Each structure stands twice: as structure tokens, then as C-alpha cells.
Amino acid sequence: MADTSHDTPEENIPVYDARKIEEKWQKIWDNEQLYKTDTDPNKPKKYVLEMFPYPSGDLHMGHARNYSIGDAMARQARMRGYDVLHPMGFDAFGLPAENAAIKHHTQAAKWTYENIHNAVTTMHRMGFSYDYNRMFNTCDPEYYKWGQWMFIEMWKRGLAYRKTSPVNWCPHCKTVLANEQVVDGRCWRCGSIPEKHNLSQWYLKITDYAQELLDDLDKLKGWPENVKAQQRNWIGRSEGAEIDFTLIDKDGKTPTDRKITVYTTRADTLFGVSFMVLPPESDFALELVKGTLYEEDYQKLRKATEQVSSVDRQGTNREKHGVFTGRYTQNPVTGTNVPIWVADYVLLDYGTGAVMGVPCGDQRDFDFARKYHLPIPPIILQKNDKLYDQLKDQKEMKVTDVDWDQAMAAEGYLVQSGEFTGMKGGKRSEAVKAVTKWLEDHHCGRAKVQYRLRDWLISRQRYWGNPIPMIHCDHCGDVPVPEDQLPVKLPENLNLGAGDTLAECKEFYETTCPKCGHPAKRITDTMDTFTDSSWYFLRYCDPHNDKEPFDKKKVQRWMPVDNYIGGIEHAILHLLYSRFWTKVLRDMGLVDFDEPFTNLLCQGMVKDSNGETMSKSKGNVVPPSSVVDPYGADTMRLAILFIAPPEKDFSWDEDAVAGCNRFLKRAWRIVWLLCDQRDTANPGTVNPDTLDKQEKVLNQELNRLGIKCTNEFDHTQFNTAISSIMELVNAASRYVNATKAAERNNALCLTVARTIVLMMAPIAPHWSEELWHEALQQTGSVYNEPWPTLDEKQAQSDTIEIAVQVMGKLRGHAQVAKDASKGVVEETAKKAVAHYIEGKTIHKVIVVPGRLVNIVAN
Ligand code: ANZ
Numbered sequence: 048m049a050d051t052s053h054d055t056p057e058e059n060i061p062v063y064d065a066r067k068i069e070e071k072w073q074k075i076w077d078n079e080q081l082y083k084t085d086t087d088p089n090k091p092k093k094y095v096l097e098m099f100p101y102p103s104g105d106l107h108m109g110h111a112r113n114y115s116i117g118d119a120m121a122r123q124a125r126m127r128g129y130d131v132l133h134p135m136g137f138d139a140f141g142l143p144a145e146n147a148a149i150k151h152h153t154q155a156a157k158w159t160y161e162n163i164h165n166a167v168t169t170m171h172r173m174g175f176s177y178d179y180n181r182m183f184n185t186c187d188p189e190y191y192k193w194g195q196w197m198f199i200e201m202w203k204r205g206l207a208y209r210k211t212s213p214v215n216w217c218p219h220c221k222t223v224l225a226n227e228q229v230v231d232g233r234c235w236r237c238g239s240i241p242e243k244h245n246l247s248q249w250y251l252k253i254t255d256y257a258q259e260l261l262d263d264l265d266k267l268k269g270w271p272e273n274v275k276a277q278q279r280n281w282i283g284r285s286e287g288a289e290i291d292f293t294l295i296d297k298d299g300k301t302p303t304d305r306k307i308t309v310y311t312t313r314a315d316t317l318f319g320v321s322f323m324v325l326p327p328e329s330d331f332a333l334e335l336v337k338g339t340l341y342e343e344d345y346q347k348l349r350k351a352t353e354q355v356s357s358v359d360r361q362g363t364n365r366e367k368h369g370v371f372t373g374r375y376t377q378n379p380v381t382g383t384n385v386p387i388w389v390a391d392y393v394l395l396d397y398g399t400g401a402v403m404g405v406p407c408g409d410q411r412d413f414d415f416a417r418k419y420h421l422p423i424p425p426i427i428l429q430k431n432d433k434l435y436d437q438l439k440d441q442k443e444m445k446v447t448d449v450d451w452d453q454a455m456a457a458e459g460y461l462v463q464s465g466e467f468t469g470m471k472g473g474k475r476s477e478a479v480k481a482v483t484k485w486l487e488d489h490h491c492g493r494a495k496v497q498y499r500l501r502d503w504l505i506s507r508q509r510y511w512g513n514p515i516p517m518i519h520c521d522h523c524g525d526v527p528v529p530e531d532q533l534p535v536k537l538p539e540n541l542n543l544g545a546g547d548t549l550a551e552c553k554e555f556y557e558t559t560c561p562k563c564g565h566p567a568k569r570i571t572d573t574m575d576t577f578t579d580s581s582w583y584f585l586r587y588c589d590p591h592n593d594k595e596p597f598d599k600k601k602v603q604r605w606m607p608v609d610n611y612i613g614g615i616e617h618a619i620l621h622l623l624y625s626r627f628w629t630k631v632l633r634d635m636g637l638v639d640f641d642e643p644f645t646n647l648l649c650q651g652m653v654k655d656s657n658g659e660t661m662s663k664s665k666g667n668v669v670p671p672s673s674v675v676d677p678y679g680a681d682t683m684r685l686a687i688l689f690i691a692p693p694e695k696d697f698s699w700d701e702d703a704v705a706g707c708n709r710f711l712k713r714a715w716r717i718v719w720l721l722c723d724q725r726d727t728a729n730p731g732t733v734n735p736d737t738l739d740k741q742e743k744v745l746n747q748e749l750n751r752l753g754i755k756c757t758n759e760f761d762h763t764q765f766n767t768a769i770s771s772i773m774e775l776v777n778a779a780s781r782y783v784n785a786t787k788a789a790e791r792n793n794a795l796c797l798t799v800a801r802t803i804v805l806m807m808a809p810i811a812p813h814w815s816e817e818l819w820h821e822a823l824q825q826t827g828s829v830y831n832e833p834w835p836t837l838d839e840k841q842a843q844s845d846t847i848e849i850a851v852q853v854m855g856k857l858r859g860h861a862q863v864a865k866d867a868s869k870g871v872v873e874e875t876a877k878k879a880v881a882h883y884i885e886g887k888t889i890h891k892v893i894v895v896p897g898r899l900v901n902i903v904a905n
């Protein structure tokens with residue numbers, strides 16, 4: 048085809064100077080406060096939120112990806128007619144600031160606010176459409192005040208409490224960790240192995256909400272399955288029974304009035320108990336061995352176990368260690384004596400912290416029994432077991448040991464189990480129900496639902512966090528700071544570098560008791576920073592409120608968040624805590640919904656070009672500036688969204704980035720060509736009935752690809768949305784190459800140019816804004832334009848392409864009308880391959896309707 052685009056002289060097309068236009072528009076958008084949320088109650092609302100960052104150093108590629116996704120969503124939602132809330136802020140408390148302050152002899156606040164300043168500059172440079180009026184940092188006293196207020200409200204309701212128990216202490220971070228923050232047995236932040244310390248700590252009662260947190264996962268249709276599965280798993284609902292065993296006195300014979308209660312999912316195996324196990328840190332176990340010849344071995348085991356993480360302790364492969372206590376307990380159903388052991392595979396904080404050892408049915412108990420020569424009485428068998436025929440009707444205990452090398456499979460039939468013999472056993476089996484009923488009837492057991500989830504340990508022995516607003520008085524105990532004295536402000540003059548800590552800061556902790564007026568001491572622990580991020584999304588709805596955490600009506604307008612975007616690493620941390628916090632606020636009457644985030648998108652990782660995770664220590668970090676500086680923010684945003692679907696990991700690809708930049712330049716040129724010599728003041732509308740053949744093709748592509756792009760956008764598949772725009776640019780390019788500027792269809796050219804520019808606006812906003820104003824000669828921001836509407840009918844082609852073969856070989860293609868007659872199809876096909884059949888005799892023409900024509904000629 049002839050290239051006729053030369054009738055637009057190249058000098059009429061300005062060069063695409065990304066830096067210049069990006070600076071220009073950022074300034075104008077700022078001045079016009081373009082991204083200020085305008086609350087129009089007549090429009091449907093959409094709250095688009097990216098997880099706010101921790102302000103360490105500058106932003107990295109993961110942030111850039113997170114925000115490019117969110118920004119594209121927010122901008123498109125606005126163009127689709129929504130009233131959009133799209134805020135940003137900083138999760139600004141936390142250890143790195145404190146460590147940096149110690150290292151550089153500066154203030155954590157100073158370091159933090161400097162980093163925030165840098166991050167905001169970068170966000171700005173990327174052209175994100177945040178409403179900066181709503182920005183806040185969790186370390187602002189105006190914000191953390193309300194976190195303290197909420198803590199006190201929880202304390203009043205019994206949802207915040209203090210208890211002494213063995214907790215995970217990270218020796219490197221010098222603070223305790225919540226259970227969720229010990230990942231694979233290590234500190235989530237630094238990777239050290241936590242130690243167990245017995246400390247008095249503050250907790251939030253998330254376990255009160257365990258069942259609701261579990262049930263409501265089913266409501267979250269817009270969440271990825273794997274995140275929900277992780278939460279289900281973490282909550283760990285277990286159905287079983289508590290069974291009371293009676294403690295036998297030191298004489299080994301006389302029952303006492305003390306009970307040891309176990310938790311089991313397998314009450315059906317009660318006849319097979321051959322020992323009882325307590326965990327080494329059990330104070331009850333200590334009491335049993337105190338002053339006996341068993342105490343020394345016990346103390347050794349207790350010490351040794353402190354070094355092992357709870358994950359390792361439960362592992363089936365790890366060697367088990369145990370000691371006998373010298374004492375016995377009585378099996379409630381058989382009346383037999385059961386020796387009490389202490390072993391490291393039992394945990395203090397699960398169930399009742401005591402286990403009935405059934406070596407026949409549980410592999411860990413089996414291994415333990417083998418190691419310490421304890422009997423393994425068979426009480427559950429499968430029909431193919433060699434003992435089955437012998438024992439199937441046996442009710443009393445006869446065979447007390449087996450020669451197996453592993454425990455029985457989970458399901459089978461009960462033997463040697465009194466009246467329950469012959470019943471089918473297993474988790475939730477009829478035998479479990481029958482035995483549990485027996486225990487309930489005899490008042491020595493009860494059905495019980497158990498959760499793996501533990502209460503959330505929120506106190507931290509570090510400075511840079513929200514102070515727990517409590518005062519300890521020797522007379523009155525723990526007393527909350529009166530509301531009119533909130534916030535308890537963090538002192539900002541500690542010399543952290545010289546080793547100052549909050550716990551030693553007299554000006555901070557010395558106070559008087561609000562109740563009795565005696566001298567008293569403030570709590571010097573600060574709250575886990577995950578408390579700060581558990582409700583920040585609510586504060587964005589009303590960020591400057593100094594009377595209450597937020598206005599309920601404003602929250603009602605915006606919440607829940609419609610699209611929440613962030614990393615999968617928060618699956619059981621932030622995303623569980625926020626759900627809990629929301630439910631607590633709901634029960635306090637502050638909000639009236641159950642779940643904070645309707646749709647969740649967990650973006651994939653940005654890896655280096657070898658597919659490795661980017662990290663400072665590996666030296667393979669690609670900073671956003673390395674793309675933004677040479678190519679501009681729009682190329683960066685386009686590349687991030689184009690290289691992969693948002694949920695997938697992608698490897699950083701220099702060539703793809705350069706390719707995206709070339710596309711912007713090419714599309715820029717096409718838009719200019721489409722607008723050249725056009726009457727932009729009177730664009731007119733496309734009338735599909737008056738288009739010529741070439742125009743028809745372009746119009747059909749416009750509608751087809753526009754619809755496709757819209758659908759992909761609505762499903763957050765930006766990469767395929769972008770491919771549709773690229774295809775449309777190609778179609779437009781074919782049209783301008785084949786036509787003279789003066790002869791082009793005015794309305795069609797301008798509609799295509801408009802559509803390209805509008806559909807690119809959520810992705811490359813500066814590029815679009817410039818073309819919108821300069822090439823299309825429009826006034827007002829492209830950000831305020833409605834998304835283009837397209838027509839399904841005009842997207843249908845009325846012609847189809849068929850393949851043309853000569854003697855079975857593909858020789859060409861032909862365009863025919865969909866409803867063309869056989870004769871027309873044959874004639875068109877012959878023309879398309881005229882060169883191959885010239886001078887030959889045609890013997891036969893075979894037409895496969897809608898697909899191909901084969902011409903037999905020689
Ligand atoms: C007897 C038994 C027999 C058990 C059998 C299992 C199989 P889930 O399903 O995870 O809730 N257990 C209870 N408390 C424990 C603790 N503090 N530390 C370690 N293990 C504990 O697991 C429940 C089972 O884990 C319970 O059922 C108990 O062992 C063990 F053939 O009791 B089972």
C-alpha cells in the first residue's frame with residue numbers, strides 16, 4: 048500500500064518529549080487540585096486503595112507496580128462515571144526508623160518525615176491521582192490519638208487485656224512478636240529465631256471473633272482463593288472434645304479431686320490411651336515433679352525446649368524428647384491408671400495444653416511410645432488388618448501391644464473399646480459422637496470447638512510506635528489514660544543513639560493515677576504497628592476530624608473499599624487484623640458493615656531479568672528512577688501494566704520497557720496524523736451507513752477493540768486491555784497510510800483519536816492529557832472525560848475472510864460478504880489467486896462455506 052501519510056509534513060507533528068509534558072501537566076494538575084475527591088452523592092461510589100507504604104528510603108519497583116495498578120483502576124472508574132476515593136498515606140511507625148535513628152544519632156521522626164517527603168516526590172513524579180489533601184501518616188499525633196482511643200474502648204469491653212505468658216522474643220529486634228509474625232519459625236522482619244520469654248504483655252482478643260472471621264470469608268467473593276485458604280488455615284477451626292482425667296495421688300492409687308483436661312479430635316480412641324503428655328513449660332508439670340527424683344531430668348528438658356520453635360516442635364519428623372513425672376491419672380472410661388509424661392511435641396497454648404497419648408492412632412504418639420517403651424494397645428483396626436478377625440468382637444482389653452512400625456490409618460473399626468466396639472471410628476465419626484455423648488452423660492467431658500488462632504499480642508518494647516494509653520497504679524492496677532489527655536505523645540527528644548529507651552524515660556513514664564492521684568507509672572510499651580494499619584482506610588474517609596476517629600456518615604458513603612491492592616505477604620497479617628478491627632468497630636457502633644475490603648487484588652512480584660527477587664543484598668534492584676529518568680513516568684506505568692497480568696510475577700525486561708516507549712511514540716504520531724487537517728471544533732458523528740470500504744474496516748475495529756479493551760479493563764486485565772489499544776493503533780495506522788489527509792473521514796478520524804487517547808488515559812495520563820489538549824484541541828482535563836461508548840453492532844464485520852487454495856496449496860485470501868452467494872465466493876476467490884491459475888483449465892471449485900475455496904486446475 049502506498050504510504051500517503053507524507054502529506055502531513057513531519058514538522059507538523061511535535062516530538063514526544065515525556066519529561067517536558069510530564070512536568071507541565073503535573074504542575075497544572077496541582078494548581079487545579081484536579082485529584083481532590085469531589086463527593087457527588089448522585090453518582091455511584093468507588094473506593095480504590097493501594098496498601099500504604101512503610102517509608103523506608105525511596106519507593107521501589109514493587110510500590111511502583113502496586114500504585115500503577117491502583118491508579119489505572121481509579122482513573123478508569125472515574126471515567127466510567129463513579130465518584131472515586133483514591134487516597135494515599137504512610138504506615139510510618141516501625142523499627143527501621145528507630146534503628147536508623149540509633150545508627151545515625153538522629154530522631155526517628157526526622158528520618159521518617161524525610162523519607163515520606165522523598166516518597167511523595169516520587170509518587171508525584173509518577174503522576175498518581177491521589178487526593179493529597181487526605182494524606183496522613185500513622186505517626187501523626189492527630190491520627191494515633193484515635194488508635195489510643197480505640198484501644199481504651201477495647202479495654203473497656205474486655206477486648207484488650209494483659210497477661211503473663213511465654214512469648215516470642217526476637218533477640219535481634221529486641222521486642223516480642225505476635226504469633227502471626229513468626230513465619231516458618233522465624234521473625235518476619237529480620238529472620239532471627241525467636242526465644243521464649245515469660246513476660247507480661249498486652250493482647251487483643253481476636254479469638255472472640257474467630258468463628259465470624261472464618262464464616263465471613265465465604266462472603267468475600269472478590270478475594271483470591273489462596274488468601275482465603277491461608278486465613279482459614281491460620282484460624283484453624285477444629286471440632287473435638289475435652290476429656291477430664293482424674294489425677295491420682297502420690298501413692299499411685301488414690302484418686303484426688305484434681306482433674307487434667309485434654310483436648311482431642313478423637314474421643315473415639317479413648318480406650319487406647321497409654322500415657323498422658325504435658326508440655327515442658329507447663330507449671331502443672333513442674334508442680335508434679337517438684338522435689339522428686341524426676342525433677343532434674345524435667346528441668347533439663349524444659350531448658351532445652353526453650354530453644355525450639357513451636358513449628359519445629361510439632362513437626363512429625365523431629366525426634367521427640369520426654370520425661371516421666373512419676374505420677375498417674377485415671378482414664379475416665381476404663382478406670383485404668385495412665386502415666387503422666389512431659390514431652391516437647393506438645394504445646395502449652397493449644398487446646399488445654401495436655402494431650403492423651405494414643406499411639407495406636409496418632410503417629411507422634413506412636414513414635415513417642417516406641418522410643419520410651421510405652422505400650423501400643425490396638426483399639427482401631429481396618430478390616431484387612433491381621434488382628435481384625437481376632438479382635439473384632441473383643442470388648443475388654445486383651446492385646447496390649449502391636450508389632451507395627453507405624454500408627455493406624457485415621458479411619459477404621461473400634462476394638463477393645465467396651466460398648467463402642469464395632470463402631471466406625473475416625474474424625475467426626477459416629478464413634479466420636481457416641482463417646483462424647485457418654486462423657487457428657489457421665490460429666491467427665493464435653494464437645495468443644497477449638498481454634499488455632501491465638502489472641503493478638505500487640506505490646507512492643509520499642510520506642511517508635513503508638514504508646515499504649517494505660518497507667519499502672521500500685522493501688523488501682525491498670526487504669527486507662529482519661530480521654531481528654533489523649534494522645535499520650537511520644538517524646539521526640541530521646542537520644543536513641545546513646546541507648547535511651549522509652550522504658551527509662553522518666554519524663555514519659557512518671558505520672559499520677561487518674562483514679563486515686565497517687566504517683567503511678569505509664570505503660571512504656573508501644574503498640575504493634577499493625578494496629579495502626581488496621582483502620583487507616585476508615586480515616587481516609589474523614590482524615591481531618593479532631594472530634595472523633597471519623598464521621599460515621601462519611602465512612603458509610605465510601606466504605607467498604609471496593610478495590611484493595613497489595614502484596615500477598617499480608618494474607619494473615621494485615622488482612623486478618625483489619626477484618627478483626629472492622630468487626631470490633633462495628634460492635635462498638637462506629638461502622639455498620641462486616642468486612643472492610645470487597646475486592647482484593649494481590650499483585651505479583653517484580654523480579655530481576657533472571658527471575659530473581661530484587662533485593663539490596665543481591666544488588667539487583669531496579670529503581671523506578673532508572674526508567675522514569677530516561678523514558679518518563681508514562682512509559683514506566685505502561686510497561687508495568689503491559690508486561691504481565693497484575694496478579695502474576697514478572698521479570699524486569701529492559702527490551703519490553705524500550706518497546707513500550709516506542710509504542711507511545713508511534714501511537715503519539717498516529718493520533719497526530721488522525722487529527723491533522725481535521726475540524727476538531729466540529730467533529731461530527733460517525734454514520735456507519737455512509738462509510739466507504741476502508742472506513743468501514745477502521746470503524747469496525749474501533750468498536751470491536753474498544754469493547755474488548757473496556758471488558759479487559761473492567762476485569763483488571765490491563766495487559767490485554769493495552770494490546771487492544773495497540774491493535775487499534777495498528778488499524779488506524781493502516782488507514783492513514785492508505786488515505787490522503789484531505790480525503791479522510793473527519794468524524795471517524797477524530798473518534799478513533801479520541802478513543803485511543805481516552806483509553807490510554809488511565810495508563811499514560813500525561814501522554815493522554817497532552818494529546819487531548821494539543822492534538823484533539825480539547826479543553827478541560829482528560830481525567831474528567833467519560834469513558835468512550837462503543838457500539839456492539841458496529842463491531843460486527845459484514846465481511847469474512849476465506850482462505851483460497853489452488854490444488855490444495857494455500858495461495859491467497861479473499862474478503863467476501865458474510866451472506867455472499869456461492870457464485871460470488873467462487874469469483875472473488877479466483878480473482879484473489881488469478882496469478883496462479885492464469886492459463887490453466889479449471890476442473891472443479893470446492894467451497895467450504897465461511898472458510899475456504901479450493902480450486903482444482905492444471
Ligand atoms: C488423641 C488423638 C488420637 C489425637 C488420635 C489424634 C489422633 P487438630 O486437628 O489440629 O485440632 N493435640 C491436642 N492438644 C495439643 C497440644 N497442646 N499440643 C500438641 N498436640 C495437641 O489436632 C488435635 C489433636 O492434636 C488432638 O487429638 C491431640 O491428639 C493433639 F488417634 O488426641 B489427639
Ligand code: ZN
Nearest residue numbers: 520523560563
Ligand atoms: Zn491508683
